Amino acid sequence: MLDISTWFNDLLAGNxxxxxxxxxxxxxxxxxxxxxxxxxxIAGLILxxxxxxxxxxxxxxxxxPVYLYTYVFRGTPLLIQLYIIYYGVVFIDGIQETFLWPxxxxxxxxxxxxxxxxxxxxxxxxxxxxxxxxAQGEIEAARAYGMSPRLMMRRIILPSAFRRALPxxxxxxxxxxxxxxxxxxxxxxxLTGAARFVYARYYAPFEAFLFVAAIYLCLTFAILFFxxxxxxxxxxxxxxxxx
Amino acid sequence: xxxLQGYGPRLIEGAxxxxxxxxxxxxxxxxxxxxxxxxxxxxxxFLRRTATVYTTxxxxxxxxxxxxxxxxGGQIGVNAISDMLYxxxxxxxxxxxxxxxxxxxxxxxxxxxxxxxxFRGAFMAVxxxxxxxxxxxxxxxxxxFRRIRFPQMMRHALPGLSNNWMVLLKTTALVSVIGLTxxxxxxxxxxxATHEPFTFLLPVAVVYLLxxxxxxxxxxxxxxxxxxxxGGQ
Numbered sequence: 424m425l426d427i428s429t430w431f432n433d434l435l436a437g438n439x440x441x442x443x444x445x446x447x448x449x450x451x452x453x454x455x456x457x458x459x460x461x462x463x464x465i466a467g468l469i470l471x472x473x474x475x476x477x478x479x480x481x482x483x484x485x486x487x488p489v490y491l492y493t494y495v496f497r498g499t500p501l502l503i504q505l506y507i508i509y510y511g512v513v514f515i516d517g518i519q520e521t522f523l524w525p526x527x528x529x530x531x532x533x534x535x536x537x538x539x540x541x542x543x544x545x546x547x548x549x550x551x552x553x554x555x556x557x558a559q560g561e562i563e564a565a566r567a568y569g570m571s572p573r574l575m576m577r578r579i580i581l582p583s584a585f586r587r588a589l590p591x592x593x594x595x596x597x598x599x600x601x602x603x604x605x606x607x608x609x610x611x612x613x614l615t616g617a618a619r620f621v622y623a624r625y626y627a628p629f630e631a632f633l634f635v636a637a638i639y640l641c642l643t644f645a646i647l648f649f650x651x652x653x654x655x656x657x658x659x660x661x662x663x664x665x666x
Numbered sequence: 667x668x669x670l671q672g673y674g675p676r677l678i679e680g681a682x683x684x685x686x687x688x689x690x691x692x693x694x695x696x697x698x699x700x701x702x703x704x705x706x707x708x709x710x711x712f713l714r715r716t717a718t719v720y721t722t723x724x725x726x727x728x729x730x731x732x733x734x735x736x737x738x739g740g741q742i743g744v745n746a747i748s749d750m751l752y753x754x755x756x757x758x759x760x761x762x763x764x765x766x767x768x769x770x771x772x773x774x775x776x777x778x779x780x781x782x783x784x785f786r787g788a789f790m791a792v793x794x795x796x797x798x799x800x801x802x803x804x805x806x807x808x809x810x811f812r813r814i815r816f817p818q819m820m821r822h823a824l825p826g827l828s829n830n831w832m833v834l835l836k837t838t839a840l841v842s843v844i845g846l847t848x849x850x851x852x853x854x855x856x857x858x859a860t861h862e863p864f865t866f867l868l869p870v871a872v873v874y875l876l877x878x879x880x881x882x883x884x885x886x887x888x889x890x891x892x893x894x895x896x897g898g899q
C-alpha cells in the first residue's frame with residue numbers, strides 16, 4: 424500500500440494542477456455522473472416499456488397522450504426541462520411541508536427526474552419502432568397458436584423487439600452520458616462540474632477540460648464495446664452464416 | 667396573455683440569437699460534413715485517418731465540454747497567438763474573442779462530425795453506374811458532383827440531415843451556459859429574478875417546438891423534391 428502511495432506521489436510531483444486534491448474532485452464527479460446516468464437510464468427503461476406498448480396501441484385515446492409526451496420531451500432542449508423542474512419544484516403546493524422536501528431541495532433529484540423523463544421519451548420511441556417492425560408472420564403464428572394479445576406481447580413481440588432495439592438503445596445510452604454534462608449547470612459536481620471547478624481555480628482551461636474530455640471518451644468507448652458485445656451475443660441469429 | 671414583466675423584447679431578441687446561431691452553425695456543419703465525407707472516401711491514407719480521428723473524438727465527448735474548452739480556452743489561445751506575433755514579428759494586433767462567433771464555430775465543428783457520417787452513407791448509396799455514365803458523357807468530376815452525385819446523394823442524406831438539425835437546434839440552448847444571451851438565458855435569468863419559472867420557461871419550450879415543427883414541414887417538402895423520379899418511394 425505504501426509503495427503505491429509513494430509511487431502516486433512521485434507521479435504527481437511537480438504537477439501544479441493535477442494534485443491528489445484535484446484528482447479527488449474528478450473522482451467525485453465521476454461517481455456523481457455514473458450514478459445520475461445509471462439511475463436515470465434504469466428508471467427511464469422501466470417507464471419506457473409500458474409507454475411503448477401504449478404508444479403502439481390501435482386506440483387513439485391510448486396512443487395520443489404518449490405521443491404528446493414524447494413529442495414535447497424530444498422537441499425541447501433537456502436544459503429547459505431541467506430548469507423547469509429545478510426551478511419549478513418549489514411551486515408545487517405544500518411540497519415544502521412534506522417529507523420529500525429535504526430530498527427534492529438538492530439539485531441531484533431534480534436532475535435525476537429531468538434526465539429520467541427525457542430518456543424515457545427517447546426510449547419509448549425506440550421501442551415503438553422495434554415493436555412496429557415485428558414480422559407479420561410471427562404475429563400470425565402466435566395468433567394461430569391461440570395466444571391472447573397479452574401472452575403474444577410477452578412471449579413473441581417484446582423479446583424480439585428488445586433485440587432489434589439494442590443498437591439504437593446503445594446510442595441513447597451514450598447520448599445520455601453526454602447530456603448528463605448539463606447537470607453541472609444546476610450546481611451539481613458531476614464530471615463537467617469538477618472540470619469547471621478546476622478551471623476556475625487554476626485558470627487552466629486546456630488542462631481541466633481536455634482531461635475531462637478524455638474521461639468521457641473512455642466511458643463512451645466502454646459503453647460502445649459493452650453494447651457491441653451484447654449485440655454479438657443476442658443478435659447472433661441475425662448474422663450472416665459463415666460458409 | 668401571459669405577463670412577461672417587461673422581459674418580452676429581450677426574449678424575442680434571444681429567440682433571434684438562437685435562430686441565427688442555429689442556421690449559421692448548420693451551414694458550417696454542412697460544409698465541414700461534406701469535406702469530412704470526401705476525406706473519408708478519398709484514396710489518401712492521411713486524409714482518411716484525419717477525418718476518422720475528427721469524427722470519433724468529437725462524437726465521444728459531450729457538446730458542453732467541447733464548448734467550454736473552445737470558449738474558455740479560445741481567448742487564452744487567441745491571446746497567446748497575438749503575443750507570439752508581437753514578440754517575434756512585431757505585429758501588434760488585438761483579436762477580440764467574439765462569443766457569438768465562437769458559438770457558431772463550436773456548434774458547427776461538433777455537428778460537422780455528425781454530418782460527415784450522414785453524407786458518407788448517402789454518397790455510398792448513389793449507384794456507381796450513375797457516376798460512370800456521367801464520366802462516359804465526358805463530364806468533369808466537378809460536373810459529375812454537381813449534376814449527378816449531389817442531387818442523388820441528398821435524397822439519402824435528408825432524413826439524417828433533418829435529424830441532425832433537430833439535435834443541433836436543441837444544442838444551441840447550451841450556449842446560454844457559457845455566456846451568450848439566447849432565449850434560454852433570458853428565460854433563466856427572468857425566472858430567477860421574478861421567481862416565476864413557468865411564465866418564462868414554458869413559452870421558450872413552445873418556441874423550440876414551433877421551430878421544430880416548421881423545420882419538419884420544410885424537410886418534408888425538400889424530401890418530396892429530391893424524391894422526384896423515384897415515384898412515391
